[in-house]
Amino acid sequence: MKKKFFGKLLAGTLTLGLGVASLAGCGKSDAGTEAGGATEAAESTEAGGATEAAESTEVADAGTEEAGSDETTTSSDSALDIVPGNGETIKIAASPIPHAQILEKAAEILKEYGYELEVVEFEDYVQPNLVVESGEFDANYMEHIPYLNSFNEEQGTHLVSAGGIHYEPFGVYPGTKSSLDEIADGDRIAIPNDTTNEARALLLLQDNGIIKLKDGADLTATVNDIEENTYNIEFVELEAAQVARVTKEVEFVVLNGNYALEAGYSVAKDSIAYESSDSVAAKTYVNIITVYEGNENQDKIKALVSVLKSDDIKKFIEDTYDGAVIFFED
Numbered sequence: 001m002k003k004k005f006f007g008k009l010l011a012g013t014l015t016l017g018l019g020v021a022s023l024a025g026c027g028k029s030d031a032g033t034e035a036g037g038a039t040e041a042a043e044s045t046e047a048g049g050a051t052e053a054a055e056s057t058e059v060a061d062a063g064t065e066e067a068g069s070d071e072t073t074t075s076s077d078s079a080l081d082i083v084p085g086n087g088e089t090i091k092i093a094a095s096p097i098p099h100a101q102i103l104e105k106a107a108e109i110l111k112e113y114g115y116e117l118e119v120v121e122f123e124d125y126v127q128p129n130l131v132v133e134s135g136e137f138d139a140n141y142m143e144h145i146p147y148l149n150s151f152n153e154e155q156g157t158h159l160v161s162a163g164g165i166h167y168e169p170f171g172v173y174p175g176t177k178s179s180l181d182e183i184a185d186g187d188r189i190a191i192p193n194d195t196t197n198e199a200r201a202l203l204l205l206q207d208n209g210i211i212k213l214k215d216g217a218d219l220t221a222t223v224n225d226i227e228e229n230t231y232n233i234e235f236v237e238l239e240a241a242q243v244a245r246v247t248k249e250v251e252f253v254v255l256n257g258n259y260a261l262e263a264g265y266s267v268a269k270d271s272i273a274y275e276s277s278d279s280v281a282a283k284t285y286v287n288i289i290t291v292y293e294g295n296e297n298q299d300k301i302k303a304l305v306s307v308l309k310s311d312d313i314k315k316f317i318e319d320t321y322d323g324a325v326i327f328f329e330d
Contacts, residue, residue, distance in 0.1 A: 113303060142290075
């Protein structure tokens with residue numbers, strides 16, 4: 001789990017395991033480097049932060065007579081309806097790709113409005129919800145509404161959407177075989193094992209003629225709802241973050257968009273098949289900002305959502321992800 005203070009230009013690394021209170025390393029970087037990097041960043045900020053902040057303030061407040069003025073320097077989205085902050089921190093949990101990357105861009109804009117964005121990266125889909133439920137974090141950015149609804153029902157949590165930001169087409173990617181034309185009896189396909197993402201994977205496979213689901217088994221489908229399995233496919237059900245890691249062990253994998261990106265795949269170039277933009281799944285699985293119920297109207301949350309839905313972020317997404325991430329238009 002990586003922690004980033006984008007607004008303050010501090011970088012550090014925190015790690016969190018599967019237990020709610022336990023801490024463990026994610027294994028992505030050397031522990032000594034992490035510790036040293038955090039210390040160096042802190043020392044650098046202490047030495048030069050005040051000067052940088054002062055210079056930034058001089059630029060941002062040019063022409064402003066009073067420090068308490070409501071005027072703020074804005075990005076190209078100068079008409080954003082945002083209540084200015086006063087150095088207030090927004091702490092958000094996020095998946096590394098693309099969510100944390102999008103938030104890094106958003107942090108530049110939020111800083112202009114007086115908000116500091118602290119982003120902590122998580123590798124799973126469970127902890128980000130638990131830390132928002134506990135109040136440790138203000139929000140998370142990593143899930144869609146069907147997953148959120150399922151999580152609330154199963155865990156008894158009280159989380160809601162504060163706004164939809166983007167969606168990521170699900171795709172079928174090569175494992176030991178590179179084309180669905182090569183599929184044979186007894187082949188293995190790895191899919192996510194959580195309720196909503198498993199259904200999404202199965203729907204995509206159905207759309208491509210690999211299986212047939214029972215009537216009515218749509219957004220809640222599981223392998224038990226497969227009515228026809230002509231090729232006797234063996235489904236390897238794994239936690240979503242693990243699916244990309246078994247490409248050398250199975251014939252095909254079905255990946256969430258963010259995990260495909262993290263594994264270095266391009267939807268446009270590498271997927272064998274992927275959801276069309278007008279599919280039920282694409283319209284349903286919009287990634288959202290999640291908050292504790294009642295907090296969606298806080299000024300800082302509204303500021304976060306406004307920036308993430310701005311033209312600047314839309315352009316960033318379109319320029320960066322080659323169709324693997326699609327900006328959500330309300």
